[in-house]
Amino acid sequence: MTETESEAETGTGSTAGSGQTGEARTDVETGAGPTTEATTSSYGEAETDLAVHLDGITKRFPGVVANDNVDLRVERGSVHALLGENGAGKTTLMNVLYGLYEPEEGRVVVDGTERMFDSPRDAIDAGVGMIHQHFMLVDSMTVAENIALGDEPTKWFGMAVDRARIDREIRELCDRYGFDVDPSATVADLSVGVQQRVEILKALFRGADVLVLDEPTAVLTPQEVEGLYDVLDELTAQGKTIIFITHKLEEATHAADAITILRDGESAGTVVPDQTNKNDLAERMVGREVLLEIDSEPMTTGDTVLSATDITVEDTRGIEAVSGIDFDVRAGEIVGIAGVDGNGQAELIEAITGLRTPDEGTITYDGADITDWSRRRRIDAGMSYVPEDRHERGLVMPFNLVENSILGNQRASEFATDGRIDWENVRDHTDDLIETYDVRPPDPDADASSFSGGNQQKFIVGREFERDPSLVVATHPTRGVDVGSTEFIHDRLLELRQQGVAILLVSSKLDEVRALSDRLAVIYEGEFIDVTDPDEITEEELGLLMAGQRVETDSTGSSTAESGPGIRPDAGETGDDAETNASSNGGRSR
Amino acid sequence: MRKRLGRARDTLAANPTATAVGIFGLVLLFLVATPASWQTSTLRLAVPIALAAIGGIFAEKSGVINIGIEGLLIVSAFSSIIAVHRLGDGGATMGLSNLWWGLLIGVLVSVVVALVFAVVCIDFKADQIIAGLAIWLISLGLAPFVSRIVFGSPNTAGISRFGNVTIPGLSELPILGYLLFDTEPQVYLMLAGALGGWFLLTRTTFGRWVVASGENPKALDTAGVDVRKVRYAAVLLSGVFAGLGGAGFALGTLGTFAGGGDTAINGRGFIAIATYLLANYHPVGALLGSFLFAGLNSLQTALQSAGYAIPTELIRTLPHMSVIVVLVLVGRTRLPDAAGEHYESGED
Numbered sequence: 032m033t034e035t036e037s038e039a040e041t042g043t044g045s046t047a048g049s050g051q052t053g054e055a056r057t058d059v060e061t062g063a064g065p066t067t068e069a070t071t072s073s074y075g076e077a078e079t080d081l082a083v084h085l086d087g088i089t090k091r092f093p094g095v096v097a098n099d100n101v102d103l104r105v106e107r108g109s110v111h112a113l114l115g116e117n118g119a120g121k122t123t124l125m126n127v128l129y130g131l132y133e134p135e136e137g138r139v140v141v142d143g144t145e146r147m148f149d150s151p152r153d154a155i156d157a158g159v160g161m162i163h164q165h166f167m168l169v170d171s172m173t174v175a176e177n178i179a180l181g182d183e184p185t186k187w188f189g190m191a192v193d194r195a196r197i198d199r200e201i202r203e204l205c206d207r208y209g210f211d212v213d214p215s216a217t218v219a220d221l222s223v224g225v226q227q228r229v230e231i232l233k234a235l236f237r238g239a240d241v242l243v244l245d246e247p248t249a250v251l252t253p254q255e256v257e258g259l260y261d262v263l264d265e266l267t268a269q270g271k272t273i274i275f276i277t278h279k280l281e282e283a284t285h286a287a288d289a290i291t292i293l294r295d296g297e298s299a300g301t302v303v304p305d306q307t308n309k310n311d312l313a314e315r316m317v318g319r320e321v322l323l324e325i326d327s328e329p330m331t332t333g334d335t336v337l338s339a340t341d342i343t344v345e346d347t348r349g350i351e352a353v354s355g356i357d358f359d360v361r362a363g364e365i366v367g368i369a370g371v372d373g374n375g376q377a378e379l380i381e382a383i384t385g386l387r388t389p390d391e392g393t394i395t396y397d398g399a400d401i402t403d404w405s406r407r408r409r410i411d412a413g414m415s416y417v418p419e420d421r422h423e424r425g426l427v428m429p430f431n432l433v434e435n436s437i438l439g440n441q442r443a444s445e446f447a448t449d450g451r452i453d454w455e456n457v458r459d460h461t462d463d464l465i466e467t468y469d470v471r472p473p474d475p476d477a478d479a480s481s482f483s484g485g486n487q488q489k490f491i492v493g494r495e496f497e498r499d500p501s502l503v504v505a506t507h508p509t510r511g512v513d514v515g516s517t518e519f520i521h522d523r524l525l526e527l528r529q530q531g532v533a534i535l536l537v538s539s540k541l542d543e544v545r546a547l548s549d550r551l552a553v554i555y556e557g558e559f560i561d562v563t564d565p566d567e568i569t570e571e572e573l574g575l576l577m578a579g580q581r582v583e584t585d586s587t588g589s590s591t592a593e594s595g596p597g598i599r600p601d602a603g604e605t606g607d608d609a610e611t612n613a614s615s616n617g618g619r620s621r
Numbered sequence: 622m623r624k625r626l627g628r629a630r631d632t633l634a635a636n637p638t639a640t641a642v643g644i645f646g647l648v649l650l651f652l653v654a655t656p657a658s659w660q661t662s663t664l665r666l667a668v669p670i671a672l673a674a675i676g677g678i679f680a681e682k683s684g685v686i687n688i689g690i691e692g693l694l695i696v697s698a699f700s701s702i703i704a705v706h707r708l709g710d711g712g713a714t715m716g717l718s719n720l721w722w723g724l725l726i727g728v729l730v731s732v733v734v735a736l737v738f739a740v741v742c743i744d745f746k747a748d749q750i751i752a753g754l755a756i757w758l759i760s761l762g763l764a765p766f767v768s769r770i771v772f773g774s775p776n777t778a779g780i781s782r783f784g785n786v787t788i789p790g791l792s793e794l795p796i797l798g799y800l801l802f803d804t805e806p807q808v809y810l811m812l813a814g815a816l817g818g819w820f821l822l823t824r825t826t827f828g829r830w831v832v833a834s835g836e837n838p839k840a841l842d843t844a845g846v847d848v849r850k851v852r853y854a855a856v857l858l859s860g861v862f863a864g865l866g867g868a869g870f871a872l873g874t875l876g877t878f879a880g881g882g883d884t885a886i887n888g889r890g891f892i893a894i895a896t897y898l899l900a901n902y903h904p905v906g907a908l909l910g911s912f913l914f915a916g917l918n919s920l921q922t923a924l925q926s927a928g929y930a931i932p933t934e935l936i937r938t939l940p941h942m943s944v945i946v947v948l949v950l951v952g953r954t955r956l957p958d959a960a961g962e963h964y965e966s967g968e969d
Contacts (some may be wrong), residue, residue, distance in 0.1 A: 152845035181844030
């Protein structure tokens with residue numbers, strides 16, 4: 032294995048980007064179609080210890096080659112990471128393995144047998160289980176009902192579901208793999224981490240030997256991620272094979288035994304984590320050198336732009352989601368809010384942007400009380416907003432980019448005179464956005480719905496940043512965005528900060544909020560449980576805070592500030608030396 | 622007022638068991654406190670509502686809101702009467718009473734119309750509400766039209782109805798005996814339909830697939846079950862249940878079909894929808910709920926014949942008004958997450 036991998040690394044090093052970046056050993060075979068048959072037997076014995084072998088997979092969609100002659104060899108009992116940017120073809124490749132897509136060319140070999148999967152059903156029967164990024168669970172059903180769905184054992188000659196047997200089998204699986212999941216619990220009541228375990232159980236229940244996890248950590252807290260790594264260890268210890276898709280370098284190097292990198296639908300080589308580093312991986316992913324560290328120079332902050340006092344907000348169910356939060360954001364400052372989703376950050380942001388009226392408290396903006404201002408007035412006053420849900424609030428999906436480019440600006444004088452929109456002008460503006468923010472494909476007339484999530488996000492970010500704002504409220508600005516574009520968005524945020532724009536940043540990516548923020552508030556159950564200096568808190572401490580556990584720290588200024596007069600910056604003290612300490616564990620690097 | 626209603630609603634929602642017991646208690650009270658003739662009339666009037674509601678549950682649980690159930694009741698009621706009339710009133714064909722042939726044909730026609738609805742909604746992705754309304758409007762016009770061709774009038778000729786079927790032994794029980802075990806076939810069908818519907822929905826693989834298809838079709842699809850087939854089956858099943866309801870009602874309770882105005886069905890399909898929402902998609906709950914509305918219907922008839930000086934138009938709105946009151950009290954039922962949404966496999 033190690034041999035193969037190191038060969039592969041060197042092999043691809045020389046041929047990178049040529050489209051035939053398979054392992055060195057198979058260079059000869061994959062080079063030309065007709066020889067494939069002859070070679071099948073030649074490495075037939077090698078294949079017996081491969082759980083999955085995807086051989087020269089090519090999958091085309093109208094106008095795009097999603098996978099171009101991609102090879103993937105996964106050894107039995109190993110964890111194999113599939114690393115790549117958004118749109119690199121990782122999910123497509125896995126959907127081929129799972130029978131959702133039929134490849135135009137190439138072979139799917141599972142357990143040494145060549146397979147043609149017409150549907151997920153076939154893949155399941157062959158022992159391939161998929162854990163999708165968005166869990167495929169029915170929230171209103173119980174754990175047991177979900178796990179057995181589509182595969183229910185029956186009794187009374189098929190008349191009724193054998194519920195006792197399902198429960199028994201789930202308990203057996205839980206015992207074997209050390210899961211603590213109650214089969215009778217309703218899925219909607221479970222935390223995301225447990226739901227993920229239910230998904231894994233679902234695959235195991237169907238007898239899966241190969242588990243494919245699509246971006247498994249995207250929704251987890253740092254503690255839950257650790258828990259997931261333990262689960263993966265336990266699974267591989269029992270002979271299961273794991274393939275996980277990710278665009279996060281740390282995860283690939285941390286958890287995988289081997290990493291295959293995809294770029295633009297082509298394989299950019301397979302490497303062993305010990306023999307590589309993040310810069311190398313990033314370069315393979317993006318195809319150019321990427322600056323992983325964020326340099327945020329200390330800024331002298333200006334006047335207070337946004338000030339929130341004692342904000343209390345009820346959510347749609349009438350439950351208090353935000354309880355008496357105070358904070359200020361000054362010009363030239365990034366204030367980060369970290370927290371597990373659903374702890375009130377959405378409601379807080381809605382109150383600030385004017386999408387929801389706070390039940391108590393006042394919001395001032397540039398000195399004016401804007402608590403009762405409409406959304407329209409707030410936009411006109413220079414408040415930009417990158418919304419959390421880009422489909423729901425960021426874009427009108429059936430509109431093209433030209434139309435989407437002036438959402439919120441449709442009355443601005445440069446685009447509309449006397450109520451009529453100057454489409455020529457808007458189109459120029461759209462072209463600028465597309466070019467500056469690298470939206471692909473660069474087609475202003477395409478519907479927003481036809482773009483990938485990452486490109487939609489880049490477009491929204493561009494629209495909001497180019498509005499000449501004095502305050503940017505950015506929620507998850509890089510969610511679903513690949514490394515290259517993330518770097519760009521981060522740079523733009525820092526530029527805006529440099530220009531004296533006040534920025535309120537909400538993100539569930541800890542490294543992001545830590546690296547960008549000048550001050551970092553942790554929200555838990557509707558309150559700021561702590562306000563910290565991002566350079567002086569470790570990722571572990573942050574994770575604990577997000578889980579509601581207050582850490583005892585001696586560090587100045589980062590003690591409990593929850594009921595204080597609002598968070599106040601510790602100006603200047605951005606100890607850059609902390610960065611080097613933390614980054615050894617992936618702390619500040621991105 | 623709004624607050625108080627809201628609180629009442631919260632209390633009801635928080636205690637589903639208590640609510641169910643409460644409804645059941647009301648039903649029992651009704652059984653004990655009212656004259657026997659009124660009770661039997663209520664049961665017979667409940668037939669189309671209960672069966673249509675159970676059918677509607679399956680369709681909606683699978684993600685297809687079948688608002689055309691009123692139309693299914695109309696076509697099945699009408700076609701069963703016309704079938705009996707054509708085959709010969711009171712006779713038998715191939716050893717089976719023509720009434721039963723009428724029932725079968727009524728169900729068949731209802732299933733065919735449900736199939737049209739299913740094709741339009743599932744394969745052609747039409748808006749379910751509009752397609753459902755179309756089914757209703759077409760049925761509303763078609764039944765009197767055919768009737769006029771056959772009988773020269775929007776109302777059909779009368780037929781001799783189903784007679785009572787007595788179950789020996791059980792019919793001796795007090796109250797329940799004459800109510801449930803010495804009654805007409807359509808009432809038995811209704812009772813069996815409620816229990817069978819409950820079993821099918823909650824205890825079988827098909828039932829689970831139906832629920833999953835309405836809540837998260839993608840989850841079902843990735844589990845290797847064809848969502849399209851499940852939805853087709855569920856909609857066709859709603860056609861079977863509604864067909865049994867409509868034909869049973871026409872053959873057992875009415876004995877004729879009046880095609881004028883809102884037809885003899887007179888909005889019972891829509892009340893059925895309110896009933897299953899009230900019952901939160903529980904088939905047995907829908908049966909009990911249908912007793913409530915059918916009881917009010919009997920009350921309305923009783924009030925009218927008693928000659929109270931209340932305008933009949935006002936009395937006639939009683940069951941419909943009560944639907945609104947009850948739905949306000951119970952509050953919004955949680956619809957299946959994917960109800961009304963189209964699903965296409967392979968979408969990413």
